Amino acid sequence: MTKTGIGFIGLGARGLSLLETVVLPMKAADVVAVCDPYGDRAQKGADAVKAAGGNAVLETSYEKVIQNPAVDAVIIASAWESHVDIALHAMRANKAVAMEVGGAYGIEDCWKLVDTYEQTLTPFMFLENCCFGRREMMVLNMVEQGLFGEIVHCAGGYHHDLRREITFGRENRHYRLRNYTHRNAENYPTHELGPIAKILNINHGNRMLSLTSTASKAAGLHTYLQEHKPGDENLKNTVFMQGDVVTTVIKCAHGETITLTLDTTLPRFYSRGFTVRGTKGMYEEATDSVFLDGPQDGAYDFTWLKNQCQNAETYAAQYDHPVWKKYLADGVQGTHDGMDWLEFKIFFDCLQNKKPMPVDVYDAAAWMAVTALSEQSIALGSMPVAFPDFTRGKWVL
Amino acid sequence: MTKTGIGFIGLGARGLSLLETVVLPMKAADVVAVCDPYGDRAQKGADAVKAAGGNAVLETSYEKVIQNPAVDAVIIASAWESHVDIALHAMRANKAVAMEVGGAYGIEDCWKLVDTYEQTLTPFMFLENCCFGRREMMVLNMVEQGLFGEIVHCAGGYHHDLRREITFGRENRHYRLRNYTHRNAENYPTHELGPIAKILNINHGNRMLSLTSTASKAAGLHTYLQEHKPGDENLKNTVFMQGDVVTTVIKCAHGETITLTLDTTLPRFYSRGFTVRGTKGMYEEATDSVFLDGPQDGAYDFTWLKNQCQNAETYAAQYDHPVWKKYLADGVQGTHDGMDWLEFKIFFDCLQNKKPMPVDVYDAAAWMAVTALSEQSIALGSMPVAFPDFTRGKWVL
Numbered sequence: 001m002t003k004t005g006i007g008f009i010g011l012g013a014r015g016l017s018l019l020e021t022v023v024l025p026m027k028a029a030d031v032v033a034v035c036d037p038y039g040d041r042a043q044k045g046a047d048a049v050k051a052a053g054g055n056a057v058l059e060t061s062y063e064k065v066i067q068n069p070a071v072d073a074v075i076i077a078s079a080w081e082s083h084v085d086i087a088l089h090a091m092r093a094n095k096a097v098a099m100e101v102g103g104a105y106g107i108e109d110c111w112k113l114v115d116t117y118e119q120t121l122t123p124f125m126f127l128e129n130c131c132f133g134r135r136e137m138m139v140l141n142m143v144e145q146g147l148f149g150e151i152v153h154c155a156g157g158y159h160h161d162l163r164r165e166i167t168f169g170r171e172n173r174h175y176r177l178r179n180y181t182h183r184n185a186e187n188y189p190t191h192e193l194g195p196i197a198k199i200l201n202i203n204h205g206n207r208m209l210s211l212t213s214t215a216s217k218a219a220g221l222h223t224y225l226q227e228h229k230p231g232d233e234n235l236k237n238t239v240f241m242q243g244d245v246v247t248t249v250i251k252c253a254h255g256e257t258i259t260l261t262l263d264t265t266l267p268r269f270y271s272r273g274f275t276v277r278g279t280k281g282m283y284e285e286a287t288d289s290v291f292l293d294g295p296q297d298g299a300y301d302f303t304w305l306k307n308q309c310q311n312a313e314t315y316a317a318q319y320d321h322p323v324w325k326k327y328l329a330d331g332v333q334g335t336h337d338g339m340d341w342l343e344f345k346i347f348f349d350c351l352q353n354k355k356p357m358p359v360d361v362y363d364a365a366a367w368m369a370v371t372a373l374s375e376q377s378i379a380l381g382s383m384p385v386a387f388p389d390f391t392r393g394k395w396v397l
Numbered sequence: 398m399t400k401t402g403i404g405f406i407g408l409g410a411r412g413l414s415l416l417e418t419v420v421l422p423m424k425a426a427d428v429v430a431v432c433d434p435y436g437d438r439a440q441k442g443a444d445a446v447k448a449a450g451g452n453a454v455l456e457t458s459y460e461k462v463i464q465n466p467a468v469d470a471v472i473i474a475s476a477w478e479s480h481v482d483i484a485l486h487a488m489r490a491n492k493a494v495a496m497e498v499g500g501a502y503g504i505e506d507c508w509k510l511v512d513t514y515e516q517t518l519t520p521f522m523f524l525e526n527c528c529f530g531r532r533e534m535m536v537l538n539m540v541e542q543g544l545f546g547e548i549v550h551c552a553g554g555y556h557h558d559l560r561r562e563i564t565f566g567r568e569n570r571h572y573r574l575r576n577y578t579h580r581n582a583e584n585y586p587t588h589e590l591g592p593i594a595k596i597l598n599i600n601h602g603n604r605m606l607s608l609t610s611t612a613s614k615a616a617g618l619h620t621y622l623q624e625h626k627p628g629d630e631n632l633k634n635t636v637f638m639q640g641d642v643v644t645t646v647i648k649c650a651h652g653e654t655i656t657l658t659l660d661t662t663l664p665r666f667y668s669r670g671f672t673v674r675g676t677k678g679m680y681e682e683a684t685d686s687v688f689l690d691g692p693q694d695g696a697y698d699f700t701w702l703k704n705q706c707q708n709a710e711t712y713a714a715q716y717d718h719p720v721w722k723k724y725l726a727d728g729v730q731g732t733h734d735g736m737d738w739l740e741f742k743i744f745f746d747c748l749q750n751k752k753p754m755p756v757d758v759y760d761a762a763a764w765m766a767v768t769a770l771s772e773q774s775i776a777l778g779s780m781p782v783a784f785p786d787f788t789r790g791k792w793v794l
Contacts, residue, residue, distance in 0.1 A: 149616075149620055150616045150620065152613050152614060152616050152617065152641045152642060152663060153613045153641065153642035153660075153663075160695060160697070161694070161695020162695060163695065164694055164695070210778065210779065212609040212611065212646065212779045212781070214609065214646040214648055214654055215654070216549045216550045216652060216653060216654040217549060217651070217652025217653065219547050219549050219652075219676050220549065220676050222676075223546055223547065223676035223677070224676075243652075243654075244549045244550065244674075244676075245549060245550035245654060245674060247646045247654060247656050249609065249611040249644045249646065249779065251611055251779065254614070255613060255614025255616075255640075256613055256614065257611055257612070257613040257640075257642060257644060259644050259656075259658075261656075263550075263674075266549060266550075266674050266675070266676060266679070267676075267677065267678055267679065267688060267689070267690035267691075267695070268674070268679055268688055268695065269686075269688055269695075269698070269701040269702050269705075270695065270696065270697055270698050270699060270701070270702075271699075271702065277641075277642060277660075277663050277665070278663070279616050279617050279619075279620035279621075279641075279663060279664075280620070280664065281664055282663070282664065282665055284683070286681070286683040286684055287683055287684060287706075289666075291664060291665055291666055292664070293664035294664075297558070297561055298557060298558020298559065298560070298561070298664070298665065298666075298667060299667065300557070300667055300733065301666070301667050302667060302668075304666040304667070305666050305667075305668065306707070308666075309684075309706060309707070310703070310706070336697065381607065381781050382607065382609050382646065382648065382781040383780065383781060384609070384778050384779040384780060
């Protein structure tokens with residue numbers, strides 16, 4: 001069998017890292033074309049392919065990558081704003097799509113993804129790598145085994161101090177700078193929402209009905225610039241529209257709530273704040289702890305946490321997801337604690353064996369919609385706004 | 398000087414504990430009258446006073462306690478629903494008030510507290526003991542010293558598994574049962590909100606403007622009953638209105654946000670989730686950690702937390718609040734890690750030396766209002782609702 005021909009679109013930090021540390025060493029496909037609006041980045045991508053023993057055409061636009069007859073599938077790792085246009089273009093040309101994450105700029109974009117998929121039936125996967133995280137999959141496994149009872153509430157956040165990345169966005173040609181300058185939204189919800197949506201069966205017997213979003217003031221980047229880039233004349237007078245902390249609360253059809261926190265412009269340690277609460281137990285990433293219902297009474301008592309903080313690893317032998325048990329035995333590889341490798345392994349397997357993608361276009365539409373809806377809610381003073389049903393009723397089937 | 402004469406109103410679990418472990422051993426005042434709707438509870442209170450060498454009249458109603466000429470001040474530790482009526486009655490009789498915490502049943506109750514205080518100028522303190530917690534005061538001290546920079550976001554929760562207390566409410570004659578049966582609100586916001594409000598200078602140059610509240614389904618108590626009280630015919634068919642997890646997001650006049658979580662009917666360990674985020678650093682109770690801005694970059698990295706989890710105690714020698722440094726030197730006493738003792742020490746000091754109360758009627762009104770407003774927001778599908786300004790403009794002075 002000829003290997004799948006990959007067109008790799010977007011070779012900034014994320015794209016090049018995926019190419020070099022995951023897609024090329026995995027050898028499940030041939031990267032046959034690359035492109036990036038910046039020639040030097042595209043060249044680096046082509047060089048990386050060559051260094052791995054392959055040969056990729058350096059195309060001058062994503063359209064040309066998609067037109068290239070050797071390309072069977074595209075990996076989209078370009079700037080947020082370009083994802084949907086490229087994915088639509090590729091699907092219309094029947095080139096399979098693996099699209100990196102980001103939020104939607106409008107609900108219409110989500111509908112276009114769904115409509116175009118339904119018209120073309122081109123394989124589409126949304127690259128939400130955190131759905132393949134070890135703890136996320138362990139907790140999913142525990143939920144599916146009923147350990148936590150009925151799930152009632154979940155929470156997560158993108159707690160990642162990106163002040164340097166954002167404020168050096170011009171030097172690094174990074175899209176976050178312009179987004180933080182102009183928008184105010186839960187701009188990156190999917191890392192935490194993806195695993196939660198899988199746990200809550202979103203689009204499969206459940207759906208997100210409505211949300212509210214509330215943004216704090218924007219003070220973090222201004223303070224950071226004063227200290228770290230006092231001479232930057234361009235940014236000195238920039239007023240960032242993006243609030244430092246955006247809190248979004250989602251209500252689901254079966255009465256579950258989901259709290260999401262965007263938290264990227266204040267000093268802190270990294271976390272995704274993954275939390276799952278059920279009638280029989282809970283998992284909390286902040287303390288990496290599993291709490292199961294038992295004879296203990298919920299008294300005013302700080303000792304449980306002092307003793308059990310970071311106890312989740314003790315559950316791993318029994319509850320690591322089967323996919324991860326195998327992966328650990330085979331040897332974990334690649335970036336982000338192995339999530340990226342596992343994600344692409346599964347993508348190529350589904351693509352080449354014509355299986356349904358584990359994170360599909362309906363997932364993408366629903367999760368990305370959070371950004372557009374949160375922008376609306378913030379603009380309307382935290383008014384609740386309603387989710388469209390991108391499955392057009394098929395979620396109840 | 399004659400000691401202050403105290404009328405102790407409400408001798409359930411909380412009242413009796415405060416009486417026996419704080420008010421009586423402190424000997425700053427004489428408990429001269431007690432009452433409770435249940436005669437046996439009132440008798441226990443009178444017995445406790447006698448055992449401590451005092452003598453308290455057992456009155457048959459709170460009105461009679463207030464009328465008692467030996468009573469200078471009342472401590473109100475009765476059921477939630479009765480707090481405001483008793484406090485108004487006492488203030489009108491010029492009997493000083495120390496009122497236990499709870500949420501408001503309506504905004505009008507908050508206004509009545511404020512109006513009656515302004516008409517009578519009777520000393521009034523709201524017994525929010527968590528304002529006197531050691532960590533809460535250490536973090537307040539760090540904030541005041543500028544260590545966290547400009548404060549942008551705070552969070553807290555009442556994470557306390559009360560399933561047993563609630564479902565055995567009939568046997569224990571506890572007010573929570575009827576509240577969880579009929580209401581759906583952030584019913585107990587002040588333990589986490591009080592310390593946050595002090596940090597954000599609420600009522601003193603800042604105020605809470607609006608909130609949204611979203612309630613999850615109510616599943617925790619039903620599951621608990623099936624397992625722990627399968628034969629309870631009264632509760633078997635009870636449909637609890639109170640959602641298991643209620644998430645409330647507050648927006649403040651200076652752009653800060655506050656996230657509050659009510660979380661009392663699912664299995665978990667105790668926590669108040671106290672979190673303070675500024676442009677230069679943070680404190681997080683979940684991990685009991687202090688993170689200060691520094692040369693470290695906010696990379697994808699879980700090692701900081703693995704190494705620094707529970708590091709806050711290392712800051713205590715330098716940053717414990719002066720009040721707590723003295724208290725630790727003198728010897729911490731009483732319940733709830735010493736908060737209750739410190740709170741009453743300060744209450745009696747302010748009362749006897751005619752100083753302003755540290756948690757006053759405007760604090761009480763603003764904080765208690767969260768409950769009434771959250772009930773409105775939930776009923777209206779998470780609509781934002783506006784806070785009244787209980788200071789009538791004096792917050793900008």
